Amino acid sequence: MMKSRKGTLLNLFYVGLVLLFLYSPIALLIYRSFDFGGDNVFAAYKDFFMNTAAKEALENSIIIAIISACVATVIGTAAAVGISKYKSRRAKSAVMLITSIPMTSPDIVMAVSLVLLFGLVFAIVNVNDFLGFWTLLISHITFEIPYVLLSVLPKINQMDENLPQAAMDLGCKPLKAFFKVELPAIKTGVLTGFFMAFTLSIDDFVISRFTAGSYNTLPLFIYSAARKGIPDYIYALSTIIFVGVLLVLILKNFISSKDIYSKVRGKKKR
């Protein structure tokens, strides 16, 4: 008894320590974003909303994140469905390996090689000032695809492989069978992939730094603003991002748990 009690205490202490290290910086950040000494607690937030450059960067980031995540989800899901159709196990794992290498390689390598590629392509069409929205968007889509692929593939493997065939058997054309039967079955994987792509895009600095040109995203803006000492409104902005991403994560978990519960609740529907 004594021993296990001691063990539990040690456990709690360890967990507490981990949580402290993980969350103390964020807690400090949130605390610093509020001006408890001054007359307006939300002064930093007010500063941020008055700062048009910061607001524009936030908008840009969200636009890039939404578009790139949508495109990456479509491409990644299609690729996952395609890969799952391979008969040969070796071909399957070869394709998987090739697609996951960009994910494990350092961002900086990705960034430099993307710039190199853009340079080459735009040299051919003889355009000079090419870095901007489109190159940034393409870059983000590129690094997001493997993540979508990896979250969709396990769902396809879990699915009864005869499902699409059963739908075709009952009169669906292949594409209709995919949307009516296969897509609902892998829905959670697709959504997870989308949210992962979205947060990765919002978060990205290294690749954006190289490929965005003069297009300003939030991480880029914060970096340049912080070079002359961190202004208070950056704390407010960081807090907003943190809360925003947290909400996205909660939403994602809510959707995937709802998917599990819908089996039970399904009885009440209709």
Place this chain on the structure above:
Amino acid sequence: MNNVLLRLKDISVKFDNEQILDNVSLEICDKEFVTLLGPSGCGKTTTLRIIAGFISPDKGEVYFDNALMNNVPPHKRPVNTIFQKYALFPNLNVYENVAFGLRVKKASEDEIRRTVHDMLSMVNLLGFEKRDISTLSGGQQQRVAIARALAVGPRVLLLDEPLGALDLKLRKDMQVELKNIQQRMGITFIYVTHDQEEALSMSDRVVVMNDGVIQQIGTPEDIYNEPINAFVADFIGESNIVDGVMLEDYKASFSGHVFECLDKGFKNGEAVDVVVRPEDVDVVSPEEGMLRGIVTSVTFKGVHFEIIVDIGGFKWMIQTTDFQPVGANIGLYIEPDAIHIMKKSEYSGIYGDYSSYSEDFDNLSNAGEELEDE
């Protein structure tokens, strides 16, 4: 019964250089219950998928009502499939699963309601309309799969080992029910199984397959009483298969004795395989017996005893209602109509000897044996 509905002609399929089907030809009549029977890997499921249109053969043609079907995609074929693991749509409830095919066909809401009701009442699932698929038992899911496939009014229903996942009791009930449904709906069933008892008890005709080749096509009685080779004789029921010589018409010699039989048409002196079913051998006293042997094992099976008798080194299986102790010297008497003569084939000498026989082996390989000699 005589008009051919579905015709396979010289179908061959290769996967990764492995011959899955080799020149398979088969004709299936309207309203017929045909079973494709064989061990796993014999090509029976592949044959079914070719009919459904999920696999296109390397060679050969599929005809439906005398129209070539090779290039018709699955969704346009007048056949429907019951898949091994049912493949019910997990995102839809029972009602919507059954209604699926009708909705794709854009049937009216009224017609859908009526058809789904009829189908669910046929498979005894009325009241389950709003249930989620994951809350159903295996047997109930099986019924939903049947209702879903029949709702679109197919002319041929393909069933891929549909009872494989059910327990023995439920399987027997579903066998009867499937046969009833087939007769009530008046459509063709093509049924794939590796369970010989299932095949014999349900089918109008049985197609025995092995190694991608059709071994024999016939009624269950034909297949059981007149197997064409050692493989079929061994796969369907228990068989003693011994080497013999056809001396002349109606006279065969095996195990050191000359027997009267009902077979003819072999060359005089031709080497043959002789099949004697365990239930067709009478146990008599050694003096009266045509063959004499020593009992090496006895197993009580309820309806009868299963005894293994050593006759000149070859172990015979005999089913008898009289107990014989191990070590007893007994005689065997075989009527002419109990002897079936087969031509030598590639399967000769592989099957039909009970030397390696043990009870464990019996339990594994023949769960449905006891019904057969009733």
